[in-house]
Amino acid sequence: MIEVRGLTKRFGPRRAVDDLSFDLEAGRVTGFVGPNGAGKSTTMRMMVDLARPDRGEVRYDGRRYAELAQPARTVGAVLDARCMHPGRTARNHLRAIAALSAIPGSRVDEVLADVGLESVADERAGRFSLGMRQRLALATALLGDPRVLLLDEPSNGLDPDGIRWLRNRLRRFADNGGTVLVSSHLIAELARFADDLVVVGAGRLIAAATVESITSRTGMSLEDSLLEMTATSAEFASA
Numbered sequence: 001m002i003e004v005r006g007l008t009k010r011f012g013p014r015r016a017v018d019d020l021s022f023d024l025e026a027g028r029v030t031g032f033v034g035p036n037g038a039g040k041s042t043t044m045r046m047m048v049d050l051a052r053p054d055r056g057e058v059r060y061d062g063r064r065y066a067e068l069a070q071p072a073r074t075v076g077a078v079l080d081a082r083c084m085h086p087g088r089t090a091r092n093h094l095r096a097i098a099a100l101s102a103i104p105g106s107r108v109d110e111v112l113a114d115v116g117l118e119s120v121a122d123e124r125a126g127r128f129s130l131g132m133r134q135r136l137a138l139a140t141a142l143l144g145d146p147r148v149l150l151l152d153e154p155s156n157g158l159d160p161d162g163i164r165w166l167r168n169r170l171r172r173f174a175d176n177g178g179t180v181l182v183s184s185h186l187i188a189e190l191a192r193f194a195d196d197l198v199v200v201g202a203g204r205l206i207a208a209a210t211v212e213s214i215t216s217r218t219g220m221s222l223e224d225s226l227l228e229m230t231a232t233s234a235e236f237a238s239a
């Protein structure tokens with residue numbers, strides 16, 4: 001169980017994240033949605049100590065990220081698909097990360113196979129298409145065989161086949177007991193495989209509920225439901 005409690009982050013006068021609380025449960029895929037600038041990436045960065053909250057905290061089964069004995073084996077995060085050195089091959093990138101995180105080198109070939117990059121493992125990441133970089137970023141997150149995946153717009157740049165592959169991969173990760181938080185603007189796609197949603201607008205929580213409860217309450221498609229919910233939040237924000 002992951003508990004996000006009262007996260008708050010300002011950039012100058014603007015509250016990027018404003019007293020945000022939600023839970024993430026093991027065995028479930030949670031979609032993290034909201035308009036551009038709603039605070040999703042900032043929240044995910046705070047969840048892995050890449051940004052410092054002004055207030056609030058995140059606990060992984062009761063522990064803060066900094067207290068985890070082996071963070072890479074607990075939380076795999078892809079917050080930026082350009083996170084690899086362009087001059088390194090995919091295999092060398094993964095080897096370097098494995099060495100840094102005390103992960104056995106044997107995992108490198110396993111994750112390359114997992115994400116379908118074996119045939120280009122010795123090519124430089126700088127020559128990869130965006131979709132291939134997304135696969136390599138996911139391989140990086142999977143390297144420590146973590147229990148939690150935090151993915152910021154991982155389907156960005158993937159072709160339809162890649163999107164289907166990602167959906168199935170994340171579903172399988174959750175079905176094996178993992179916890180997945182995935183931000184996305186592809187709502188129709190999320191509706192197909194997310195169990196729960198955390199909806200934010202202007203840094204605040206708008207809803208944390210199952211996909212099913214949101215669509216059954218409004219009687220609309222998930223896309224239309226979210227448009228309506230976040231439109232109200234924008235009115236609040238500007239009021």
Ligand SMILES: Nc1ncnc2c1ncn2[C@@H]1O[C@H](COP(=O)(O)OP(=O)(O)OP(=O)(O)O)[C@@H](O)[C@H]1O
Nearest residue numbers: 011014015016034035036037038039040041042043
């Ligand atoms: N390093 C930063 N310095 C100043 N402002 C920032 C910084 N990072 C984010 N912000 C601001 O914080 C707010 C939230 O941004 P964030 O990137 O978290 O939103 P988001 O929900 O991920 O949006 P998107 O859907 O476009 O990715 C925005 O107003 C953004 O301009």
Ligand SMILES: [Mg+2]
Nearest residue numbers: 040041042152
């Ligand atoms: Mg973002």
